[in-house]
Amino acid sequence: MNWREMLFQNWQGIGRTLFVGVLAYIVLVAFLRISGKRTLAKLNAFDLVVTVALGSTLSAILLQELIALAEGTAALALLIAMQFAVAFLSVRWKGFAKVVRSEPTLLIRNGAFCDGALRAERVTRDEALGAVRSAGGRGVEDADFVILESDGTMSVGLKAQT
Numbered sequence: 001m002n003w004r005e006m007l008f009q010n011w012q013g014i015g016r017t018l019f020v021g022v023l024a025y026i027v028l029v030a031f032l033r034i035s036g037k038r039t040l041a042k043l044n045a046f047d048l049v050v051t052v053a054l055g056s057t058l059s060a061i062l063l064q065e066l067i068a069l070a071e072g073t074a075a076l077a078l079l080i081a082m083q084f085a086v087a088f089l090s091v092r093w094k095g096f097a098k099v100v101r102s103e104p105t106l107l108i109r110n111g112a113f114c115d116g117a118l119r120a121e122r123v124t125r126d127e128a129l130g131a132v133r134s135a136g137g138r139g140v141e142d143a144d145f146v147i148l149e150s151d152g153t154m155s156v157g158l159k160a161q162t
Contacts, residue, residue: 017062020069024061027073028054035080046100050083101150108132108146111159121148131156 054076061072090097105117107128118125125140132143135156144157 013065016065020072021062023069024058024072024076027069028058028076031076031080035084046086047083050079053079104150104155105148106145107148107154108140108143110145111141111143113140117148123148128154132158 057072057075057079061067061069061075086096086100090100105121106114107117107121107123108114113125113128118128128146129140131146131154132138132140135143135158137143137156137158142158144159145155146157147155149155
């Protein structure tokens with residue numbers, strides 16, 4: 001392939017990409033609306049993987065001529081259905097929820113680091129301190145608690161100022 005073909009191959013490919021792209025986008029938006037707000041909520045690790053997979057699938061539909069729109073639609077539907085099934089089972093079966101969702105972890109308690117938890121979650125002291133400062137504290141001693149939530153955010157409770 002020469003450099004000109006890398007920049008432009010033909011109008012048929014561009015037309016296909018535009019046509020299939022619009023339809024695939026409409027299908028994806030419709031599926032996301034049908035699947036509910038949960039699909040677009042704050043992401044935990046499992047939801048992030050599904051979101052990346054949806055983006056990758058949409059990209060493949062757009063750029064790979066060997067993938068028909070119907071096949072791509074089936075792939076998108078499968079990913080969203082699986083995510084719906086996991087969310088459904090997680091709400092109804094606590095054991096299943098523990099397998100697919102991480103539990104919140106206490107990183108700072110009563111102004112002291114929980115070093116074992118920091119190591120287990122691969123969070124540095126500086127990252128935990130950054131969360132304390134973002135919440136208005138100056139240092140670890142100002143924190144009553146810092147919790148690493150299952151979606152990766154940190155919740156901070158500051159000690160009452162005396």
